[in-house]
Amino acid sequence: MTRDADSPTLPAADRPAPSGDHGPGRERRPSRSRSGSRLAARRNRSAAVLLAPFGVLFLAVFVIPIGYAVHQSLFRVERSGLGFGAPRTVFAGLDNYTRVLTDSTFLKGVGRVLLFGLVQVPVMLGLALLLALLLDSRVARFKRFFRVAYFLPFAIPGVIAAVLWAFLYMPGISPLNDIGRSIGADVDFLSHDVILFSIGNIVTWSWTGYNMLIIYTSLQSVPKELYEAAELDGCSGFRIAWHIKVPLVRPALTLTGVFSIIGTLQLFGEPMVLRPMTAAISSNYTPVMLSYQAAFGLNDYNFAAAVAVVLALATFVLSYGFLRLSTQGSR
Amino acid sequence: MLAKLAARSRRRAVLGSLSAAALVLTAAACGGSGDDKAVGGTVHLEFWGWAPGYDKSAELFNATHKSIKVTFKKLPSGGQGGYDKMLSAVKAGNAPCLAQIGFESIPTFLLEGALEDVSQEAGATKDKFVPWTWNQVTVAGRTYGIPVDTGPMAMYYRKDVFKKYGIAVPTTWDEYAKAAEKLHKADPEAHIVNLRAITLSGLAWQKGAKWFGTEGDAWHVGVDDDQSGQLADYWQQLVEKKLVATDQGYSPAWWSGLQSGKVATAIGAVWLNPLIAQNAPKAKGKFAVAPMPQWTAGEKKFGNDGGGSTAVLKGCQHKDEAVEFATWMSTDPDSLKNLITKTGIYPAATAGLELPEVNKGVDYYGGQNIYKVFGEAAQHTDTNWQWGPTQSQFGVDLDEATANAYAGSGTLFDAFSNVQKKTLSAIKSKGVKVR
Numbered sequence: 001m002t003r004d005a006d007s008p009t010l011p012a013a014d015r016p017a018p019s020g021d022h023g024p025g026r027e028r029r030p031s032r033s034r035s036g037s038r039l040a041a042r043r044n045r046s047a048a049v050l051l052a053p054f055g056v057l058f059l060a061v062f063v064i065p066i067g068y069a070v071h072q073s074l075f076r077v078e079r080s081g082l083g084f085g086a087p088r089t090v091f092a093g094l095d096n097y098t099r100v101l102t103d104s105t106f107l108k109g110v111g112r113v114l115l116f117g118l119v120q121v122p123v124m125l126g127l128a129l130l131l132a133l134l135l136d137s138r139v140a141r142f143k144r145f146f147r148v149a150y151f152l153p154f155a156i157p158g159v160i161a162a163v164l165w166a167f168l169y170m171p172g173i174s175p176l177n178d179i180g181r182s183i184g185a186d187v188d189f190l191s192h193d194v195i196l197f198s199i200g201n202i203v204t205w206s207w208t209g210y211n212m213l214i215i216y217t218s219l220q221s222v223p224k225e226l227y228e229a230a231e232l233d234g235c236s237g238f239r240i241a242w243h244i245k246v247p248l249v250r251p252a253l254t255l256t257g258v259f260s261i262i263g264t265l266q267l268f269g270e271p272m273v274l275r276p277m278t279a280a281i282s283s284n285y286t287p288v289m290l291s292y293q294a295a296f297g298l299n300d301y302n303f304a305a306a307v308a309v310v311l312a313l314a315t316f317v318l319s320y321g322f323l324r325l326s327t328q329g330s331r
Numbered sequence: 332m333l334a335k336l337a338a339r340s341r342r343r344a345v346l347g348s349l350s351a352a353a354l355v356l357t358a359a360a361c362g363g364s365g366d367d368k369a370v371g372g373t374v375h376l377e378f379w380g381w382a383p384g385y386d387k388s389a390e391l392f393n394a395t396h397k398s399i400k401v402t403f404k405k406l407p408s409g410g411q412g413g414y415d416k417m418l419s420a421v422k423a424g425n426a427p428c429l430a431q432i433g434f435e436s437i438p439t440f441l442l443e444g445a446l447e448d449v450s451q452e453a454g455a456t457k458d459k460f461v462p463w464t465w466n467q468v469t470v471a472g473r474t475y476g477i478p479v480d481t482g483p484m485a486m487y488y489r490k491d492v493f494k495k496y497g498i499a500v501p502t503t504w505d506e507y508a509k510a511a512e513k514l515h516k517a518d519p520e521a522h523i524v525n526l527r528a529i530t531l532s533g534l535a536w537q538k539g540a541k542w543f544g545t546e547g548d549a550w551h552v553g554v555d556d557d558q559s560g561q562l563a564d565y566w567q568q569l570v571e572k573k574l575v576a577t578d579q580g581y582s583p584a585w586w587s588g589l590q591s592g593k594v595a596t597a598i599g600a601v602w603l604n605p606l607i608a609q610n611a612p613k614a615k616g617k618f619a620v621a622p623m624p625q626w627t628a629g630e631k632k633f634g635n636d637g638g639g640s641t642a643v644l645k646g647c648q649h650k651d652e653a654v655e656f657a658t659w660m661s662t663d664p665d666s667l668k669n670l671i672t673k674t675g676i677y678p679a680a681t682a683g684l685e686l687p688e689v690n691k692g693v694d695y696y697g698g699q700n701i702y703k704v705f706g707e708a709a710q711h712t713d714t715n716w717q718w719g720p721t722q723s724q725f726g727v728d729l730d731e732a733t734a735n736a737y738a739g740s741g742t743l744f745d746a747f748s749n750v751q752k753k754t755l756s757a758i759k760s761k762g763v764k765v766r
Contacts (some may be wrong), residue, residue, distance in 0.1 A: 076762070077761070077762060077765050078546075078762050079442070079547035079761060079762040080552060080762075081549070081764055082471060082545055082548060082549070082720075082763065082764070083442045083720060083761060083762070083763035084441050084442070084470065084471055084473075085444075086444045087442070087443065087444045139414050172584070198398045260740070277579075279731065279734035279737075279738050282731055283728075283731060293724075293727070296412075296415050296723070296758070297723045297724040297727055298721060298723070298724045298757055298761070299418060299442075299443055299723075300440075300760060300761070303760070307664070
């Protein structure tokens, strides 16, 4: 989102030079200066050439599949009697969407991931902020080592992380249970009441370092003069952190916050890995699992596509709304 | 600040997409199809499945047949994605002619319109098979494949444990419950069985429950029928008295329980016998096989767990040849010998039941000819059992509901009622009539 895209009243020549984020084939008005337009045309051409690989990929792995999913979600397979004749695919309009939005398991799943997000996201971001501030503080030693150490869990693929933790949760195998028992706290990590926290712990472990890095990066761009001034005014390190650093990284916090919320909407891998070990996770525990189950358990691809589209829309609304907010804020 | 980040990542994205585009181009060049082509008078058939040993049977066939060549392609097992792959291939119009499909999934494939009617091609071979197996590949009078194997059930039990505590080998379920009590009293750590290691549909089959059926133009679901209710109540009692184990079946803990004798019996199919031998090697000579306990003394009614077919997928251009191969694989003595030893099947072909490979003493079971027991069971398995049209969903629902019941939320019968409701709505959602 750049300024000139929102202000078509500016004559073309007076605009800032088009940057790479205008796609090829963008409508341009005839401009007054010839050489300027030739230059611009050449720029556009090279931009188009450079953007082509991205465009092709974007189309092939993003736009077309989404289009196909939307298309599928508008149809329904019809059968008659025992269903042994040839199934017919018929147009269903928004029937599948009605089914999704009135499906109690879907709504329960959405409620579950939202609850999960309400608890897990603040905890994770609080931790990430704390770690970033510690790394950024003057007294921190071995910064590079710790930066890598905190970030390391993110480098482990999500499913592998879930498998690792699954073994740590499994009664009879888990050393955590033994340690717990020795201090008199016998927790069953896979029970109905605890399972959501157990999943939250895996996600937190995986993503805290990643979010810390984003926050830490934004801390790096704070002008050092601010700190000097604050010190001259007699600010302690803690107060500098609280009154100067935290407000300045707020955009980074909102960014990581919204991405985390989007991530929780799409919770899938962790509960899927833990499912065989506990009765507490049903096959439609989260909305994405419901979509998966509909497609591969019931072979109902149309309903599964509708679930996916509804989820994608929710995600889109969240991220777009956020982007509007953040771009307004940072300008 | 964000803009700066964005600019940097844009530059990187362009570079990245260039290399990624190259990847896509190479990937697009791959991608096979299960097309069956006739080349120079020879018909080439593809056969998708996952059982070990099937490839060898295909080789044996190719060595003895000139005009048909079969290529076996190994997939993940049905429930692990194999069925999805087959259904997707049918959708895409490039499915192979032949596919390994378990009896329980035939109606599900049928509902997706994924099977070819081969009643004409296969009609004459019906008499070669144990009667009820033919019913498994025949729905509403039309045949869709050829049976390969069955899973007759029996009771594996620890002779030494029963002897030690002076417990008679139970022949009825009443006696079985009493034995469970006696054993648990004698050794509080021991259980007669792990209920989660038994396939419930096999017990329901024996009981005479009618979980699925067709009546006229509608499906009938009876997971909560009277027979199922009695079955649920029986086991619920044992669960409540903690006389049966309900931890994960087929787990390391279960195998070690069988090996130590803390799990005194296993109610399972014929294919369980080599698995026990492999996973509980120290219990060699201590196990024996007896018929499944009966609901009424003196009766002979048995259940079945597993078994499958070689089915012909939709779009097959060579149905005659496909049926010829499938029939040969299930009935030819050489093929059967291979499948019995390599795959561990129990043949669905009546001639297969006479082979020496399935009529001999087994070392691990103290030299007992355990196949006699299974053969007897195969002969007295109810022929009317039918599977429903939403099998994978049904399996998931049943597992979930019963696991909850074992964990103490609700009874086993509640679980059955719950599955009944879910299955009715699943079948309805497929646009099919159900009662």
